[in-house]
Amino acid sequence: MSKIELLGLNVRIIDSRDPTLLNLTGKIVYESKNMIHLLTNNSIKMIPKQVIRLESIADASIIEGKDIIGRPEDRIRR
Numbered sequence: 312m313s314k315i316e317l318l319g320l321n322v323r324i325i326d327s328r329d330p331t332l333l334n335l336t337g338k339i340v341y342e343s344k345n346m347i348h349l350l351t352n353n354s355i356k357m358i359p360k361q362v363i364r365l366e367s368i369a370d371a372s373i374i375e376g377k378d379i380i381g382r383p384e385d386r387i388r389r
Contacts, residue, residue, distance in 0.1 A: 326364035344382050
């Protein structure tokens with residue numbers, strides 16, 4: 312799952328060390344080395360990858376935040 316492109320993916324946060332992020336849903340609109348930017352209800356939330364587990368809404372696949380840490384272009388090449 313670590314080689315997928317995350318931009319444009321609709322996701323739901325199913326686990327987080329920060330309880331305020333649980334069940335947050337939205338579309339990933341930007342990704343940096345350690346953060347994803349999630350568009351939710353017309354606002355963009357910056358979420359650290361290290362503290363979350365995501366579920367893809369399209370196919371119910373699970374994405375571990377710690378597995379996607381790193382620059383997107385480097386991750387896809389691995």
